[in-house]
Amino acid sequence: MANKAEQKKSVTRNKVTEDNEAQMPLTRYNYKLMLIGFAIIVLGFILMTGGRSDDPNVFNYEMFSFRRITLAPIMVLAGFAFEIYAIMAKDKRTGSDKA
Numbered sequence: 001m002a003n004k005a006e007q008k009k010s011v012t013r014n015k016v017t018e019d020n021e022a023q024m025p026l027t028r029y030n031y032k033l034m035l036i037g038f039a040i041i042v043l044g045f046i047l048m049t050g051g052r053s054d055d056p057n058v059f060n061y062e063m064f065s066f067r068r069i070t071l072a073p074i075m076v077l078a079g080f081a082f083e084i085y086a087i088m089a090k091d092k093r094t095g096s097d098k099a
Contacts, residue, residue, distance in 0.1 A: 026087070027091055029089070029091040029093075030086055030087065030089060030091075033082070033085070033086030033089055034083060034086040034087070036082065036086070037079050037080070037082035037083040037085075037086050038079070038083070039079075040075060040076075040078060040079035040082055041075075041076055041079030041080065041083075042079075043075055043079075044072050044073070044074075044075030044076035044077075044078075044079055045072070045076065047067055047068070047071055047072035047075060048068055048072040048073075048076075050062070050063075050068070051063030051064075051065065051068055
């Protein structure tokens with residue numbers, strides 16, 4: 001009798017272990033948030049572009065604009081911070097971290 005009980009516990013324990021191993025660490029919710037973060041980063045790099053001069057003998061001061069020097073780097077850093085949040089976030093809509 002004890003042998004059958006031990007086998008049943010072992011089978012149950014193995015099934016729980018297999019279920020835990022089969023689950024993905026990131027869900028669809030996490031990937032959606034990561035795509036949003038990636039878009040924020042790309043937008044920041046797009047905001048950094050420009051400011052060159054057509055004539056190489058003339059210096060263009062537009063490269064020191066607020067958009068390129070302040071706003072764009074803040075957008076890129078915000079995008080990376082959002083990426084960290086996206087990786088760590090749990091799906092609150094389902095009540096668990098699995099979608």
